Amino acid sequence: MVIIVAFEILTKGVLLKPNSFVSLIQQNAYVIILAIGMVMVIIATHIDLSVGSLVAFIGGVCALLMERQGMNWVLAIIVSLIVGLIIGCWQGFWVAIVGIPGFITTLAGMLIFRGLATVIVGESVPITSLAFRGIARNYLPNILGFWGPFDGLSIVVGVLCIVAYVWSQISNRKRMEKVGLVAEPMVMTVIKCVIISLVIAFVTYLIASSGNANQGGIPIMLVIVGVLVVVYNFILTRTVFGRHVYAVGGNRKAAILSGINTKRVDFILFVHMGFLSAVAAICMLSRLASATAQTGMEFEMDAIAACFIGGTAVAGGVGTIPGAVVGAFVMGVINQGLSIMGVDTAVVKTIKGLVLLLAVAVDIMSKRKKN
16 A cells, blocks of 8 residues: 555556556456466465466467467367466476476476467467457446446445455354354454455445446456456365365475375466466457567566565465455556656566565565564
8 A cells, every 4th residue: 555655646646547547457467367376386385487488378379269260269268278277287297296396397388388489479460359359458338327427337346345345254253253263353353344445445436437438447357357366265265175275385294194185286286377377368468469479578477476575475385365466466556657657667677676575575574573
């Protein structure tokens, strides 16, 4: 919030204009999507350096299927997702079955798939399908019309999000009390609900006021990101697989002794990462409307940085998807704010590097104090 306020002042109010905020979501969706998978991989003490190259390669495959083979854009998306799953199985095999560290496996993958992207794409493959390009540019239909200057659907969805969050907090308290655990003080729960509700309300206001009589409101890209965040947060926090991921990251030897199939966990993690890389590739291809071999450069760095800035522990075992999403927004706000200010790209990279270094330093120092 401090970073947002600072850039709002430095950009003279441009950063949080409705259209600027929607643009922030559309331009940084790929970071959030990749960070969702990356945070699970890092929790399990691995790393994936290949996601940027996968975005370029899978995006190239999707573009060639549509433009050179004449494939329907929906079928091309399905094939691209399958390619992502196959690549995830490929990398998961080397990590889980053969036992090659994830760092080495994905470093090789980064080189392999960047090379393949260069071979199959060439200079560029433009996308002519308006329907496919609309994934990144269009909005949900204004089915409820405009309530004054605001999109009605956006307001309804915002209210439902607030209700869902408050209900989840109350449910968590009841669940903890039911099993005999000590819940946080009620005052803290109320304060948390009020703050988050105000944030959701403000975001709803920005989205609802970004439209016009023809289109506007909730971007399709936000829907894709929102669904992935909800689904994967459920997987990580409410399923046996999610608990196994934390157990493996916390203490792999203890996890093995307790009967957890760590090889299976590692394999599935990289399958998920391959799938999410394919989703990010589709979203990025739609936004750029052209496939190039250079697409996805340094995407892995943005995703990794988002995870660490969002509180994921360097040593593994600790991290959350909401935290990674916050980290991705921090990276996005820095990019957007400095871009509005006209700062040179090299300086932007320097600042992002310093922010990452500071985030990891804070994590390490806080652990030292606890010990």
